[in-house]
Amino acid sequence: MSKPRIVHLLDDTTTGGVTRVVTHICNSQRLANQAHHEIRVIPKNTADVPVIEADLIVSHLTISWRGLAGLIALRAKHPNISLIHVEHSYTQSFTALNVAKRERFFSLLRTAYSLFDTVVGVSRAQYSWLVTRDLVAAERSCVIRSAVDLSAFAALEAPTGPCRVFGAIGRLEPQKGFDTLIMAFSQCQEPDARLRIFGRGGQHEELERMAQIDPRITLEGHAPDPVRAMSEVQAVLLPSRWEAYGLVAQEALAARRRTLVAPVDGLCDQLEDGAHRVARNTVADWTRAIDASLTADLSKIPDSQARLSERVAGVFERNWEGLIARSLVKELPVAA
Incomplete structure (x- = not known):
């Protein structure tokens, strides 16, 4: 029996944090035992989203008014596939410093998030803001703190x-x-x-x-x-x-x-x-x-800091395993 196919959508392929996190997921041997992961690049703000052959689609796209039509098309073209969105961009401090018309911005986020079965916050602080602001319901969201391979950093001399x-x-x-x-x-x-x-x-x-x-x-x-x-x-x-x-x-x-x-x-x-x-x-x-x-x-150096590399890798992969398993059977996650 073939493994489920999970496609991760990116609209930014620069060597920043988002690309590194998604690459880390795709390179994880533990997650590869559960499913086949691959990356697909989608032009930023495109409305012409293709039909994607996948068992699960994970969006790492940047939400914007210009890109909303593309997200609507993504949902319409994949009515029977679970869609996950990982929110890498927006936070409480971002909004306070960069958004003048906040209710309009919040309407954009609520509309976009409603198109997904699950919205993932990449930190507890961000997740708390998303739920407190009623941008996404707690039962349709969860926290998976971002991670990359830290082993080379852990190997450095203190x-x-x-x-x-x-x-x-x-x-x-x-x-x-x-x-x-x-x-x-x-x-x-x-x-x-x-x-x-x-x-x-x-x-x-x-x-x-x-x-x-x-x-x-x-x-x-x-x-x-x-x-x-x-x-x-x-x-x-x-x-x-x-x-x-x-x-x-x-x-x-x-x-x-x-x-x-x-x-x-x-x-x-x-x-x-x-x-x-x-x-x-x-x-x-x-x-x-x-x-x-x-x-x-x-x-x-605190013991927790010295053991960070191994602990972060294990928690990140375990959380993604659980979310993938629930999403493949259309069960919603429980917020962490």
Whole structure:
């Protein structure tokens, strides 16, 4: 008897978090024992969605008004197949900072989510927002925290000595808050401290100009090997203005780096795994958090952080196994 065929729909194939998570699902040997997983790229905002031969379809698409017709077509062309949507994009903080007409935006999300049998939140914080805002019913949704293969990060040697080399890894875009970080770090008085920012994006020139005020701050460019970038820092800072989950935090924690996160969205999920919460996402609070890290004992890593790689992989795969099994028989999941 052949295995069920599960098709994952993507409209963004850049080497970002969404692509990495979906690739991780498709490469999982454990999940491959249950079903055959494959990726299909759908043009962003297309209304011409083809008929897809599959036993289960998982959308990782970005919801928008222009793309809504395509989601309606997806549902209409597959009336007897369970559809799952994984919400990688929208959060409470995203909405607060980027959406002027919120009720109109919420109407879009409610309409889009109603087309799916199950909506997956990628963090507990995001899931709570989706349900509290009545964007999706709790009985038609669940939480599966995002994950990628962390084994290479876990294999890195743990840092020792005083914390002096800080890193920020991600796209150079306003979402990531690296402008706040540069201003905060420049107020740190430790002459031996360093801030290394890895990434590329539309804010590169602006951040490069800002960094010129402090020779201790360097923009390292794109890091094709994130494991190597992680090996070159002792602490990782995530001052994101919004973040559905925050894979970089998981990678840093698995690598036993001191990890500081802004108090927003899915970054709050990282606290239980050993991350340190910055009180507020302001320049002053980030300066205080960096100063406090300068005296931190890097040798004292919580047991939960040291075991993170193995635990995350097991929980992620087990949750996807359960959701797939229920969806194939048209049973709805129970929210985590």
